Amino acid sequence: MPPSTIEPHLRKIYARDDISAEEEQVVRDLVSEVVTYEAHRVIARPWQDLNHSTLLLEGWMGRVRDMESGARQFTELTIAGDFVDLHSFTLKQLDHEIVTLTRSTVAIVPHERLKQLTIDHPHLTRIYWFMTNLDAVIHREWMVSLGRRSAVASMAHLFCEMLARLGVVGRADERGFEFPLNQSQLADCLGLTTVHVNRTLQDLRARKLVELRSQWLKIIDLPQLRQVAEFDPSYLYIHKRRR
Amino acid sequence: MPPSTIEPHLRKIYARDDISAEEEQVVRDLVSEVVTYEAHRVIARPWQDLNHSTLLLEGWMGRVRDMESGARQFTELTIAGDFVDLHSFTLKQLDHEIVTLTRSTVAIVPHERLKQLTIDHPHLTRIYWFMTNLDAVIHREWMVSLGRRSAVASMAHLFCEMLARLGVVGRADERGFEFPLNQSQLADCLGLTTVHVNRTLQDLRARKLVELRSQWLKIIDLPQLRQVAEFDPSYLYIHKRRR
DNA sequence: CGCGGTGTTGAGACCTGTCAAGACGTGTGG
DNA sequence: CCACACGTCTTGACAGGTCTCAACACCGCG
Numbered sequence: 001m002p003p004s005t006i007e008p009h010l011r012k013i014y015a016r017d018d019i020s021a022e023e024e025q026v027v028r029d030l031v032s033e034v035v036t037y038e039a040h041r042v043i044a045r046p047w048q049d050l051n052h053s054t055l056l057l058e059g060w061m062g063r064v065r066d067m068e069s070g071a072r073q074f075t076e077l078t079i080a081g082d083f084v085d086l087h088s089f090t091l092k093q094l095d096h097e098i099v100t101l102t103r104s105t106v107a108i109v110p111h112e113r114l115k116q117l118t119i120d121h122p123h124l125t126r127i128y129w130f131m132t133n134l135d136a137v138i139h140r141e142w143m144v145s146l147g148r149r150s151a152v153a154s155m156a157h158l159f160c161e162m163l164a165r166l167g168v169v170g171r172a173d174e175r176g177f178e179f180p181l182n183q184s185q186l187a188d189c190l191g192l193t194t195v196h197v198n199r200t201l202q203d204l205r206a207r208k209l210v211e212l213r214s215q216w217l218k219i220i221d222l223p224q225l226r227q228v229a230e231f232d233p234s235y236l237y238i239h240k241r242r243r
Numbered sequence: 244m245p246p247s248t249i250e251p252h253l254r255k256i257y258a259r260d261d262i263s264a265e266e267e268q269v270v271r272d273l274v275s276e277v278v279t280y281e282a283h284r285v286i287a288r289p290w291q292d293l294n295h296s297t298l299l300l301e302g303w304m305g306r307v308r309d310m311e312s313g314a315r316q317f318t319e320l321t322i323a324g325d326f327v328d329l330h331s332f333t334l335k336q337l338d339h340e341i342v343t344l345t346r347s348t349v350a351i352v353p354h355e356r357l358k359q360l361t362i363d364h365p366h367l368t369r370i371y372w373f374m375t376n377l378d379a380v381i382h383r384e385w386m387v388s389l390g391r392r393s394a395v396a397s398m399a400h401l402f403c404e405m406l407a408r409l410g411v412v413g414r415a416d417e418r419g420f421e422f423p424l425n426q427s428q429l430a431d432c433l434g435l436t437t438v439h440v441n442r443t444l445q446d447l448r449a450r451k452l453v454e455l456r457s458q459w460l461k462i463i464d465l466p467q468l469r470q471v472a473e474f475d476p477s478y479l480y481i482h483k484r485r486r
Numbered sequence: 487c488g489c490g491g492t493g494t495t496g497a498g499a500c501c502t503g504t505c506a507a508g509a510c511g512t513g514t515g516g
Numbered sequence: 517c518c519a520c521a522c523g524t525c526t527t528g529a530c531a532g533g534t535c536t537c538a539a540c541a542c543c544g545c546g
Binding site for chain 2: 047063065067068069071072073075087089090091092095096115118119122125126127129130132133134135136137139140141142143144146147148190191230234235237241243
Binding site: 393394435436438439442 | 501502503504505
């Protein structure tokens with residue numbers, strides 16, 4: 001496991017904008033403490049009052065909506081460098097759970113410090129505002145998958161998305177990446193059943209696009225995978241632009 | 244048609260936080276001009292550079308993702324008082340189209356003024372940041388519909404959502420509201436086909452929950468409708484809280 | 487060695503999609 | 517005032533993707 005530092009978060013920022021050395025220090029000083037959680041823990045429950053946001057340094061976490069029927073829908077997967085719940089700063093309470101998918105190390109960022117940031121650092125404020133807007137962009141892409149893509153295409157799309165996002169923080173290359181979700185969790189991302197996820201995975205494997213074994217996603221034919229997914233990475237806004 | 248003013252927007256704000264008289268004036272001064280568009284126009288295309296955001300004063304607009312195959316997915320419906328693309332301020336370009344569903348009057352808000360807002364008015368900045376986070380909350384609710392709800396339930400849920408949101412800006416009561424989408428557009432919101440939307444609408448009508456005729460959604464049995472939808476309005480954050 | 491979690495398989499049902507045709511309705515032009 | 521046209525809504529028959537339920541296999545771990 002790489003050391004748990006704020007570097008991936010800075011890489012995520014620098015992929016979208018430039019910040020000064022002073023601003024970088026402000027970002028580092030947002031963190032009040034660093035905590036490690038075991039895998040499969042619920043870190044925050046819906047409608048609970050929150051006074052800090054959680055920046056994921058290492059591991060995988062997710063946002064899940066639970067339904068009365070027992071059905072679940074993941075609404076986002078978060079990886080090293082992502083804020084898991086930056087939106088809790090303005091929302092104060094979340095509409096979903098925050099869970100760990102693997103053992104995870106996080107940095108705690110008190111909302112009080114974010115509030116001070118909105119007073120003293122308009123540029124960083126715009127960058128963090130951008131980051132939550134980026135979450136919404138990813139949400140929209142998932143909506144397209146859930147609403148309009150076939151099971152194969154949406155699964156392929158998810159793999160392409162994670163490859164691109166993990167690439168930004170140095171956690172993936174074109175051979176593959178660690179993918180810690182089981183088939184049931186994958187089903188809850190894609191709006192499918194476990195059984196169908198299993199068959200879809202076999203389909204992707206039979207087509208010689210990817211293989212998922214023991215938490216590792218092996219990419220066999222990226223160009224074809226992208227084509228099946230109709231994947232266009234533009235929506236991840238991986239380019240610098242003054243915000 | 245009610246007069247096109249910024250009042251619905253202020254109502255939307257006041258439903259979530261209080262602002263001072265001075266701040267209210269700042270909000271009013273964000274607007275550089277007011278424009279009216281005909282129905283069924285594309286107002287902004289994906290990846291086009293934008294230097295202003297669009298605040299909807301009157302009418303219905305939407306955000307749509309177009310796919311190569313010709314399939315479409317609406318990702319949000321916007322009504323009087325909503326910013327259609329506040330997120331374009333930090334994104335600079337959008338990942339989707341902006342279209343008018345009805346004749347619409349909008350206020351143009353130059354990004355330059357929003358940038359100045361982030362420098363001079365941290366509280367208003369947090370409120371507008373909240374507003375884009377609210378869009379993301381609605382996105383998550385749609386993801387749940389697209390991924391985990393049946394056709395009947397997600398349609399019922401959409402009607403409940405629009406009732407609640409329109410209520411905030413005084414455009415609906417418990418008898419119903421104007422609903423200008425045709426069945427094909429409704430299908431593109433719900434991730435269904437037109438044919439199935441037609442049958443689902445008949446289902447809701449047979450159950451004596453709602454009737455949709457000539458652009459008017461008549462609500463017959465709201466408690467039952469909510470139950471079918473498993474609708475819980477908390478996610479709309481319709482309560483004041485210091486942001 | 488047994489156990490719990492996870493992955494795999496089969497058969498059948500069901501929800502939603504596809505395709506195609508026809509009905510309705512409103513505005514327009516002759 | 518009628519005829520027509522176009523968009524929209526409706527219907528039927530059938531196909532197909534995904535779900536359900538149940539059983540079984542695999543595997544790491546205590």
